[in-house]
Amino acid sequence: MRVLCALSGGVDSSVAAALLLDEGHEVVGVTMKLWGGASDTGCCSVADVEDARRAAAQLDVEHHVFNFGDEFNRHVVDPYVADHAAGRTPNPCVECNRHLKFDQLLRRAEVLGFDAVATGHHARVVEVGDGARRIARGADAAKDQSYVLHPLTSHDLERVLLPVGELTKAQVRHRAEELGLRTAAKPESQDVCFITRAEGRRTFLGERAELHPATVVDQHGAQVGDVDAVELVTVGQRRGLELAGGGVRRYVTDVDVPARTVTVGRREDLLRDDVVLDTLVWAGEPVSGPVLAQRSAHGAVAPASVGATSSGTVALRWDSPQPRVAPGQSVVLYRHIGDDEVVVGGGLAR
């Protein structure tokens, strides 16, 4: 096949390209320029483009840079700011995969005559019968990225390859060392790629939205403290509120931006029986009944049941009460099919 391999400048995507070559594919590398280049932590800086270019040269594949800066702003950065301003907790990696890597890039690849797009994500594409495809967890459970890939549908997956999903991270690094890739020992990027460490989330958001001080109250409405930016507080958060009193651990149970109020309580106060998911994407046919639900990128999985569904929305009932999911976070639904745990759908917590 003729494969367009997204090269971020990291070790996983470099090795993905190498594995594709091993399999006999014709590979062209592309780095998506998504952000202005000021970020030092993610996949968009000039230094990362250089790393990607050098890795491509070492593998003897062509390397291009595509500028998707406008689309990234529109689909990832602006909504990220708007979500925080509304007291929600977005996951920009999910939105980037949904709108950039597996929409813009996939379509670009088709125009350019490629049969598939490959990335260095730790997840696998599996067939589940009748030619239907699903995202399954990567071989390295600790590095599994199936969660952030949940918006991909069976149709998308006909043109997506995830070569490193069969390898553990250690195997990836070992392979990179064998090949002498300069990305072999590169540390992983884990922060939001468009916010520099030096700048921080507060400064980034403060430059793009108004941040407001808020009152922190307990479950009875009594004031127990205050915060200087309600937009930076997340449901479920335990640290960083600097509440007087100490003693029992207190969790954020609610964030109300218009009322400038953060409510805190004990862990029990955070528990919920169900969660409503919007912007729901099913991998194939909608499912109902039991699923395993994952509520953060590397979070635990809890059994739940899919209830009433209407277009784009579903009510999910936990088998046993679970801590409230921060609004805006992705909840990804899995099922066991054969030996694999596969993504059947996912949406954003209301």
Add this chain to the structure above:
Amino acid sequence: MNADAPIDLDHAATTRLCDAARAAMEPFLGDRYGNPSGSHRLARDAVRALDEARERIAVVVGCAPGELVFTSGGTEADNHAVSGGMPPRPGTPVCPATEHHAVLDPVVALGGAIVDVAPDGRIDLDRLAATLEGIDGRVGVVSVMLANNETGVVNDLDAVAEVVAAHEPEVPAVPLHTDAVQGAAWLDLTERAAAADLVSLSAHKLGGPKGVGALVVRGPADVRPLLLGGGQERGRRSGTPDVAGIVGFAAAMQSVAADRDDESARVAALRDRLAEGLSERIDDLHRTVPPDVETLPSSLHLCIGGVDAETLLFLLEAEGIYASAASSCSSGAQESSHVLAAMGVDPRLARGSLRLSLGRDTTPAHVDRVIEVLPLVVERVRRFSGTPAGSTT
């Protein structure tokens, strides 16, 4: 036809080293390696070569040899001219919004004023006059490019000079700088840049080597040095000159001057044929610059509806045709063009911008090949993206 030699229609980015320049440089990459600042035979040989190169270039530019300051290229010359050296000359620098970043960025960094351009890309003289009038205090320098690197639009520097002179009739006059980096390959600088006190040049845009350029400093205008050190270039630019590069620069300058009129006419005819052929075969294709506005004979700038430039360039390259959209940033990604934005081009149309820049090696067969291939590529992009022609207008 893919197996054929690639077709370079990106001469505004750079050009192949011409035979005359290569031959002239050869000895200075070998035995004639002296440092012109020395006193022995090797050094004297180098300084003689440097003097001769300086004289040859001065003739083509229309300045005195002593008015030429050799630099590391156009960017250094532009920065030097805008700032006036170190410390920067007093006063506010002024330039139009379509300047190359090598002018625009130092103007902005020094707190300068940016003048809007007319929709056809030329500097708006009334706005220039109004801007100069509105500046509190002295104007440091006015910088107006001879020809634009993206669109090829040519400015009338005589008219600009009149506006500048009218603003400050007293002595010392406000210096007028022009970035002639793109214009020098095609225009007679002895006429077209005569009104400028400061002129930036670059060797590699006209068949010379990369990393060499010059700033013409016509008295009484002057610049302080940007680089201090050994006091080369009459103290205006320290550092051992790149003798081989400068010798190649001079040979290239002489070469382009020798057949400039004939080549300009030949290339302009090819450019017109290309424009006509593409206009006939591609719907929703717009010439960015109206045909009655003077551009470099080598320049054809198009905006094509319903396509994006990166896709277009990728597919053109696959067919062996090299072109560009706007200017490339350091990562290699295509950046949106500040020039098209300044001209008020609809951003959706600007997404499909294509800069075709012809050169001395462009042949009728090249042009015919592009006329054959580009419509097919545009058709493919539109078919896949589902964007019908005309949807952006």
